[in-house]
Amino acid sequence: MKLSTIARTRYTTKAFDPERRVPQETIDDLLTMLRHSPSSVNSQPWHFVVAGTPEGKARVAKGLHGGFAYNERKALDASHVIVLCARTGIPDAHLENILEQEERDGRFPLPDAKAGQRKGRLGYVNLHRYDQKDLQHWMEKQTYLALGTLLFGAATLGVDATPMEGFDFRLLDEELGLREKGFTSVVLVALGYRSDKDFNAKLPKSRLPAQTVLSFI
Numbered sequence: 156m157k158l159s160t161i162a163r164t165r166y167t168t169k170a171f172d173p174e175r176r177v178p179q180e181t182i183d184d185l186l187t188m189l190r191h192s193p194s195s196v197n198s199q200p201w202h203f204v205v206a207g208t209p210e211g212k213a214r215v216a217k218g219l220h221g222g223f224a225y226n227e228r229k230a231l232d233a234s235h236v237i238v239l240c241a242r243t244g245i246p247d248a249h250l251e252n253i254l255e256q257e258e259r260d261g262r263f264p265l266p267d268a269k270a271g272q273r274k275g276r277l278g279y280v281n282l283h284r285y286d287q288k289d290l291q292h293w294m295e296k297q298t299y300l301a302l303g304t305l306l307f308g309a310a311t312l313g314v315d316a317t318p319m320e321g322f323d324f325r326l327l328d329e330e331l332g333l334r335e336k337g338f339t340s341v342v343l344v345a346l347g348y349r350s351d352k353d354f355n356a357k358l359p360k361s362r363l364p365a366q367t368v369l370s371f372i
């Protein structure tokens with residue numbers, strides 16, 4: 156299928172069929188995509204909590220009350236809900252972890268490559284930590300790349316999805332014990348298959364025209 160066809164036909168699902176589950180093989184494929192999402196200096200400042208059981212989804216739905224109740228059924232009726240989390244800091248141990256993994260994966264064939272990578276990555280982290288003072292925002296930007304990867308991957312595999320920023324971050328962080336582990340929730344993605352009652356499936360896609368958002372130089 157052409158990429159433009161997928162882009163035009165994927166949409167934000169507003170009602171899922173609670174009876175249908177996404178096959179495990181498809182979920183595994185999507186999780187592999189998530190894990191391989193690109194991030195600045197390969198910083199991977201994220202963690203993904205996968206709720207694939209009624210109990211797990213009910214825990215996520217604890218963050219979907221009050222003003223966010225409009226999203227509750229999406230989480231409960233979806234097959235799976237993924238909580239995309241960002242780190243709340245970048246400790247040295249995380250940077251060393253990445254470096255050691257890169258070494259095991261064979262990324263440093265030349266003698267100075269490892270030290271160069273350590274210095275280069277720390278330079279970017281410190282740029283955001285001290286100079287631009289936007290380390291949290293920078294990590295969340297990386298996490299949103301993973302969101303885009305997941306949404307397009309799901310559409311490619313014929314899985315319907317709902318990205319959700321409409322939830323109570325504090326309640327969900329507490330429920331999942333995220334902050335004590337050095338993470339905070341950023342965005343949710345419900346995955347599953349649309350219900351035939353989903354009004355949004357029948358509405359046409361709407362985007363600003365190409366001449367408004369594209370320039371060619």
Ligand SMILES: Cc1cc2nc3c(=O)[nH]c(=O)nc-3n(C[C@H](O)[C@H](O)[C@H](O)COP(=O)(O)O)c2cc1C
Binds near residue numbers: 165168317320342
């Ligand atoms: C980061 C992000 C957060 C969103 N949050 C919600 C949400 O909480 N609930 C919801 O129903 N839709 C949510 N949406 C869906 C958007 O409204 C939707 O993507 C947009 O209107 C474009 O429509 P389409 O996805 O059907 O192409 C969100 C989308 C994104 C990308």
